[in-house]
Amino acid sequence: MATVKVHDKYKWKWYQKFYFISITSGMLVTLKYFLKCAILRQQATVQYPEEQRGYSSRFRGRHRLKRDEKGRERCTACFCCMWVCPAKCIHIEAALVPPEKANLYPEDKYAKVFNVDHLRCIFCGLCEEACPKGAIYLDGDIPKPFDNRDDFLSTKDTMLDKEGGPIIGTRL
Ligand code: SF4
Numbered sequence: 001m002a003t004v005k006v007h008d009k010y011k012w013k014w015y016q017k018f019y020f021i022s023i024t025s026g027m028l029v030t031l032k033y034f035l036k037c038a039i040l041r042q043q044a045t046v047q048y049p050e051e052q053r054g055y056s057s058r059f060r061g062r063h064r065l066k067r068d069e070k071g072r073e074r075c076t077a078c079f080c081c082m083w084v085c086p087a088k089c090i091h092i093e094a095a096l097v098p099p100e101k102a103n104l105y106p107e108d109k110y111a112k113v114f115n116v117d118h119l120r121c122i123f124c125g126l127c128e129e130a131c132p133k134g135a136i137y138l139d140g141d142i143p144k145p146f147d148n149r150d151d152f153l154s155t156k157d158t159m160l161d162k163e164g165g166p167i168i169g170t171r172l
Pocket residue numbers: 084085086087088089090116120121122123124125126127128
């Protein structure tokens with residue numbers, strides 16, 4: 001029976017001994033920031049929440065649901081945004097539009113429930129791209145920290161543009 005020399009099998013290869021180059025470059029980065037703080041007195045962080053850093057101009061805001069030029073909700077509950085969402089954080093429940101409210105919606109179906117869980121959302125913008133009606137945009141306010149999980153759930157009431165409000169997002 002062949003004998004396996006365990007210590008040979010796990011012996012370092014010669015090229016693996018160059019690990020110290022990566023460790024040294026990492027330590028130099030740490031040293032650079034240490035010297036910046038210690039000698040140049042450059043702050044590495046800010047006193048949050050009294051001081052706050054600005055967001056990038058490319059940072060997407062929270063979702064908003066749009067109305068059309070007649071004030072009707074653009075969303076027709078087609079579920080495209082819900083299916084495309086990689087984080088599975090959109091929850092929609094569709095309902096038929098009652099005849100007496102037909103003037104409030106462009107089609108015969110509307111989103112009775114439309115929730116977005118901002119604890120799961122990664123702000124990729126795919127829902128905005130997938131929407132065939134130009135109904136959802138990530139142009140709302142910047143999400144703030146909350147101390148309650150429920151506050152991270154945006155409902156239709158909080159996302160839908162107020163009637164007569166500005167119609168932003170004119171992709172259609
Ligand atoms: S931005 Fe991305 S992760 Fe967030 S709800 Fe839209 S598709 Fe989902």
